[in-house]
Amino acid sequence: MPVTAANLGFPRIGPRRELKIAVEAYWAGRIDKAALLDTARGLRAATWERQKAAGIQVIPSNDFSFYDQVLDTSVMVGAIPSLYRPLGTADSLDVYFAMARGTRTDAGDESCSHGHRRQGDVPAQEMTKWFDTNYHYMVPEVSPNQSFQLSSHKAIDQFVEAKALGHHTRPVILGPVTYLLLAKSKVEGFDPLSLLPGLLPVYVDLLTRLQNAGADWVQIDEPALVLDLDDAQRAAFAIAYGVFADRLTGLKLMLATYFGSLGDNLATALALPVAGLHVDLVRAPEQIDAVLAGARANLLLSLGVIDGRNIWKADLNALLDRLEPIASARRKLLIAPSCSLLHAPVDLDLETRLDPRMKGWLAFATQKLDELATLTRALNEGRDSVRDALNRNAAAVADRAGSPLTRNPEVRDRLAGVDATMAKRRSAFVERIKAQQAHLALPPLPTTTIGSFPQTPEVRKARSAHDRGDLDDAGYEAFLRDETARTVRWQEEIGIDVLVHGEFERNDMVQYFGEKLSGFAFSRAGWVQSYGSRCVRPPIIYGDVSRPAAMTVEWWRYAQSLTARPMKGMLTGPVTILNWSFVRDDQPREETCRQIALAIRDEVLDLEAAGARIVQIDEAALREGLPLRRADWQHYLDWAVECFRLTAAGVADATQIHTHMCYSEFNEIIDSIGAMDADVISIETSRSKMELLDAFVGYAYPNEIGPGVYDIHSPRIPSTQEMETLLIKASARLSPAQLWVNPDCGLKTRRWEDVRPALINMVDAARAVRATLG
Ligand SMILES: Nc1nc2c(c(=O)[nH]1)N[C@@H](CNc1ccc(C(=O)N[C@@H](CCC(=O)N[C@@H](CCC(=O)N[C@@H](CCC(=O)O)C(=O)O)C(=O)O)C(=O)O)cc1)CN2
């Protein structure tokens, strides 16, 4: 058979988040290590079986992880910062979870146990976004004198484990160059890539052991090959894979690239002495011609044609039109998803409440395996061999393309009528701020929070009881009102100036809006890992977006009725809703974003009409949505900023628009941040000790800023003193008249026990610094 169905990775959380449940139970001390390992082994076995049953011939192993595959790699190569070494051997679970989440026993993100911060507790490693996904990895930390040694046999063990179950798998590991390109060092100016020579022997050791265990192919992921690279970085690939070719005989490497086009790195990739190359033909279908033209005859190509990042059924007949000529021209070929299926929900069959018509348009990870198998069979045995499956697929694709559900003429007419004035506030900031100050009468350095307060187990339980029908609407509403009222009163008591309602009614800042907007569908079990045990259920944008009714006004009105202080209206912005959803692929993303922008604009205006003096429009994902290639940045930033402005610009001068962004490395996009023209922006700056403010200073940013003084990603309670110091630092960089005082981000993942003292300290710090302003 010339064509083979291959997979690059499968979600590890389990169809019902079994891994999350087990890991959190282990952290809380409710189950022991043996029970955790048992659950994990069971999940792996089921995942391999699922792929085999679907007809996948190349099944991955080592795609399982207890937290993150980059952290796994750090442990594998022994890059354990000295801080964590006293906690156990390099491959112990204790060290692993300490690197992932720090060692505070009483207040870890997901832990419910009680106690006090022990002496010698260590912080978690830094975490950041995996390329342009909503998945987060643990940033490897290396030092100039870093030594590496093979410190975990997980990849080998899991290969052997699969073999014992009758699966001859292709282990997957993260490649050495991408690993070092993602790594950071605390020593300024030190380039982690210079550690490559010391890292390669560890990879050779591992690969040799895999080979000895019986592996013939290994998938080695090098997604960095789709980024802008300089010559030294490109040369690193040649060096690394040259060493592998010299030192390993008989073991074949499938070099996997994904999330974009190889572009100007194509020649580099094609020249590497590897046996196979995987390319992403969903994100970058156009690269196929250059890849085919440049690939040696004996380079096994793996064509990523099934979208690993989205949930739409593929158009199998159209794919076959493209693939048949390639298959007949090449001796052998693999057909694969574009990237690991990690980013897709597990199984559509678990969805019982989706509109059946819409459900017919979708494929989750399990269904994508079926698509791969169907394509492969059609290529090997002819389309007739899978005629029924192809006909059903064609019917589903045609149904979606022709469906009135995806089109709303009113939305399209309205969008066509949008003119530039709609994206422009009536007056310039200098005028607006006068009107706002008169209206709001706030002290200097006003204090506020980013929106959410702790999503306690009680809040989650009430919501799930309501979802199941065990708690009626009135009971659920009463519960939420009570939570909200207590939170509003408490903020007032401790002296916060601009209040929030706490977001208790929201399951998630994106999903909540998805559930209220038309053109969106949402799943029951469509969980995707975001970081560690935390998951999200991205809504599915299938059609034109509109807002049937106000979404947040009643909760805002209730919260404002409890206080005379300004209550912020709290909304998620269009770019963030877009970036954290599964988006329709039948029109440009920017068009979908504009539709969302108009819907949120209406909500902003409704909040204003109801009396809101401040409306916050979160754009947490605007920065992370930057395209991977710099050449594509400006186009994205242009429409993203326009969408934000379209959302915000309808209000009167006196209505203050806030925005919030979590990731604050704004140096390169500060023009666009400025162009958003929010009256106030709150950002994440506490960990960087305010250094991230320099972008704003250099730009002479004129509007107001709330640089975060409280690191909410850590359960640590910041002292008044340290927040004062941060505020003084900030006021040395910017005019105190511009400054707000707030945490880095929302408080939903924290516990009340930590939030209470931390915010009291924050208000004290603001008061102390205010007093020095005179
Ligand atoms: N979409 C999105 N992306 C984001 C963020 C974000 O807030 N949203 N923040 C950044 C960091 N990412 C995060 C991602 C997830 C979570 C998180 O807390 N997720 C929760 C789930 C949130 C949720 O959807 N909650 C639902 C469902 C809760 C739930 O699990 N219910 C149980 C039952 C609960 C019970 O009875 O006790 C069930 O459905 O089975 C709700 O509150 O209604 C989790 O994994 O635990 C936090 C941060 C970046 N990306």
Ligand SMILES: [Zn+2]
């Ligand atoms: Zn945030």
